[in-house]
Amino acid sequence: MKYMATYDLMESVRNTNEWMGATARAMASYPAFALTMNPMLSLMAAWGEVTERSFSRMVVKPDWGIRSIPGPEGQDHLVDVKTVVEKPFGNLIQFFVRRRAPMARKILIVAPMSGHYATLVRSTVTSLLPDADVFVTDWHNARDIPISAGKFDVEDYTLYLVDFMRSLGPDTNVIAICQPAPLTLAATAYLAAEDPDAQPRTLTLIGGPIDPDAAATEVTDFGRRITMGQLEQIAIQRVGFKYKGVGRLVYPGLLQLQSFMSMNAERHSKAFAEQIMRAARGEASDHDAHNRFYDEYLAVMDMAAEFYLSTVERIFKNREIARNEFTVAGKKVDLGAITQVAVKTVEGEKDDISAPGQCVAALKLCTGLPDSKKAWHLEPEAGHYGIFAGKSWRLNIRPLVLDFIDANAGTPKPARLKAVTNG
Known part of the structure; x- marks a missing residue:
């Protein structure tokens, strides 16, 4: 085979x-x-x-390792990881804080599916938990998914995000990190047209390739040089006999x-x-x-071949998001349909994966959104990892994102953790 x-x-x-x-x-x-x-x-x-x-x-999924968070009353609050929506290629999980009333901020972190597990955003989750109810897209390793589960490409990924947002409700604030930024933008536009009542309140895009051609990097240069046939030959393999997904085409x-x-x-x-x-x-x-x-x-996961190849072809080569020509299930997704969701972009000055200019391009594509609901930030001296999990995130970007959410979500700014008797 x-x-x-x-x-x-x-x-x-x-x-x-x-x-x-x-x-x-x-x-x-x-x-x-x-x-x-x-x-x-x-x-x-x-x-x-x-x-x-x-x-x-290399073959072990890291543990989230988030056991508890400190509370303002001097007690630790234990944290449970609960599955909210279960799907073959990824779950929506919640970091449920025991003995805490629901927070005014509800945040969905869309984690990358780009070789590493969702635990890559562990520090991002940890930093947000004291101030918000946090949900995360927990993508599965393709080698563990039987062929009977079917395919998974960029359109399926987008529809997963649509379902996750619908399940959380319209009081959600979405943060998309790196790779999923363009597809999260598309999912938001899809909801704006098909189910406006399910739209999130705010959307923050961090270091994502909305328009890969806006600023060249080694990643975009590689995508331009190689043909799809060459890419399939050098990158795609079938899962071996050791795993449940035996025979599935993947990028190992x-x-x-x-x-x-x-x-x-x-x-x-x-x-x-x-x-x-x-x-x-x-x-x-x-x-x-x-x-x-x-x-x-070193903990890496296989990506479904159709997802990897369609990402390179449709997001990087054809620039379907950047040209506002992306389709899902035969329907054109018009980014101009976003008229209510406040959108913020965050870039790192020294990001060599999604260079400055690639992510902020999202704001020009949201033609139906008033300028008062658009915001952008360029973090000086910051690299790719730093803008969502490093020093730049902790000291500067995180407060800016929370302020953006509070200013546009229409909810009062959360104050202190309050203990409740729910476990």
Whole structure:
């Protein structure tokens, strides 16, 4: 079958490296070997520890790890992850805060489906939880979805967002991060035309490629150079026999990770070499800075082939969103139909993935929206990750987004957490 052997070969290589790391760590850790006083044994054990952890993380979905948040009354509030809407390719989940009354702000975070799990926005969720009821799109790994579940492309993705927004109601404030920004904009326009009463109150687009041609990056240059036939040949494989989605055409997470790592190969090599030396000296820990970052960065998921290919072709090559020619289920989605939802764009000055100009293009496309309901922000010195999860988000962008929501959502600004007896 098409590329199934290649998929299984990549998984075999990963599995072998994990096994070699575990073996090296176990062998070099025998108490008897300590009598030799050979420093190479410590290095061997450290190499094995770092290698085993790195390769094992590649096939494990990280945990959200949000156990509780502090309350103003001096008590911690436990947080439960609850499924609100369950679908084959992704769920809508809520971070339910126990003993807290419903908040005035209700926020839906549309997480990226671009190689990493939705847990990539963990710090974004954590920062918003004290001030809002937070919901997140939790996308599934395509390798775990049986072929019987059918296809999943950009139109299906858009309709998923439409269903999620409908289920939450019109008092929702949507924040779309990176890849889903154009499709979230399209979903909002779809609701504006088909079901106006279900529109969200506000829409914040952070670092998304609304118009990829507005500012060139390595990502857009690659999309321009390669043909769809070439892309399918080099990127698409069939899930192997190890997973439930056996036979499904996907863009494998391991192949995506190879691309991610190659973009900054020298920096990653240095980081792993330094971690091995720290482990050899006994200075590494389970949750040190290196492990916190790479436990998330190395955890990759397969994307459905039709979603990846249709994203490249329709969003980047044909620029259907940028030209306001996007269709869903045979219906043209007119971005000019957005007349009530306040829209804000956020960009990072040093974003090398969605460069400044790509996201703010959304405001020009919303021709039916008055200027009073449009806002934009360019964060100085900020890179891509920083505008939704880094220092720039924590110190500057998050307060600006919350102020934008309060100014346009028509609800009073939330004050303090209030304890209630609901569990």
